[in-house]
Amino acid sequence: MRIGLLGTGPWAQMVHAPALSGHDEVEFTGVWGRRADAAAELADRHGTRAYDDVDALLADVDAVAVALPPDVQAALAARAARAGRHLLLDKPLAATVAHGREVVEAAREAGVASVVFFTRRFHPGTDAWIAEQADRGGWFTARAEWLGSVFTTDSPFGASPWRREKGALWDVGPHALSVVLPVLGEVRRVTAAAHGPGDTAHVVLDHLGGASSTLTLSLTAPSAATGTTVELRGEAGVSTLPENSDGALPAYGRAVDALLDAARTGRPHPCDAAFALRVTEILAAADSLRGERTADLV
Template sequence: MTGTSHTWPHAPVRVGLVGAGPWARAVHARVLAAGPETQLTSVWARRPEAARETAAPYGADVAATFEELLDGCEAVAFAVPPAVQAELASVAAKAGKALLMEKPIALDLPSAQRLVDAVDTAGVVSQLVLTNRYHPATRQFLKAAQGLDVVGARSCCLSSAFLGGDFATPWRLEHGALLDLGPHLLDLLDAALGPIVRVRGAGDLRRWIELTCEHANGAISQASLSGSVDVERGITRIELFGRHPELVFDSTALDHEESWPVLRREFATAVRTGQSGGLDARRGLYLQTLMAQALES
């Protein structure tokens, strides 16, 4: 479901898309073209033929260069590896473009800091594609969690992506589950239990990694991450424990199509009002800082 029954009182935000891989085709291009809040204006990718295949179903232009894409849009969506995103998003920010970015925002903390510095200096709107955060069921879970005195939590984010297929990409296979899946789980744990002040990690980034998170309120959470296990569907599960009945979030059966209209409208609203929401580049930098702690432990 990529449409919305709500009217949109503004002109659609003209968005250029960087990237033409499976995720760009399956999500970014399709969702941005659906409107009414956004319009997919053009696509630019390293492979021109892939860019044409991504743009064609929606009547979008194919930009010959990244600079040409910037000239024809007011916002840029990125569906490229983290190192490429960090570099090009900084350029787009300096050009005054709003940014819709994937997680992680960069491959390492210094690159993430430079990107956020560019965003802050330019004063542009930014937003992260943290899929679960835009789903109504996730928001209900987080709202319920706010009233609880949580002592501890168990969680996992597991997939078979690294075993083969479209998402067994070089950067994922090299850097593993922490960078790929970590932002999703750390973001949810932080939102549910309160600010994470310390993260320790153990295990093999390419096989299975365990994180122990210490929260500012004294709660402790555990997170298991792997992209190398044979599961039919990706599993994201969080269990909260305390002096209350167990509260569970499980995304396995969720229809993520419900996330996309929410994401699209919130991004377009941020662009039109000039005000980023809480899931912005600074949130990405915070998550990158937590992952860096885990790598150093």
């Protein structure tokens, strides 16, 4: 499969480009970016071609990998799908539900495969744990904490304009939802959403099966307080998502494998654009509630 990369930022440099250039079953065809000099530098580093025109890249590939802000990603993903190109996308799918829906509809109409890189879903053991907990059922509640320090350290992602604007809800919220939803099932309603310190968001979800879940999401946590936890409590007792030492680079390689499989078989991947759209709908609903209902005591 010939894959072109759209995007040249830190994530593209650290994960997308190295994974694509090192994958045995794909041809890393080229790079397009909003800055031509950055595209040329990244392409040269990985022995591929820099494209000045995105349509020229689309004409030369079977699929695109996208490492761009969600508002930019959505428009280009829909454009690529209409050109018949398979999609390897990042989260969140889009900055709005309407734009996310355009991506899903374009992919469906063109009959192309899509995979969205919810990083933890491509780590070893995660899907096995999810499947085991979903089969057990009887869960009463779930607690997911996704705490990062992007804005409190010298992280290369700290200057990202879209992260500054959208915050942890939209950046790490998709990761938490990608684990919770397959276990507890469809969300019936977002019952509460509130601001915490910095960009921290607290979200409460009501699931169709009767369980509830809480999400605590932050990119402004102290570095000593960062980490990821997903804990389930129910009839089977307590179960916690296993820790993982695998990095983003091998996980992205598995996402490439997933796209190859979906394209070959025609079977949708669990983390396809349609799933990512549902995640976007939940994020938008939570965003609309934050700060709406408070009871000040001082």
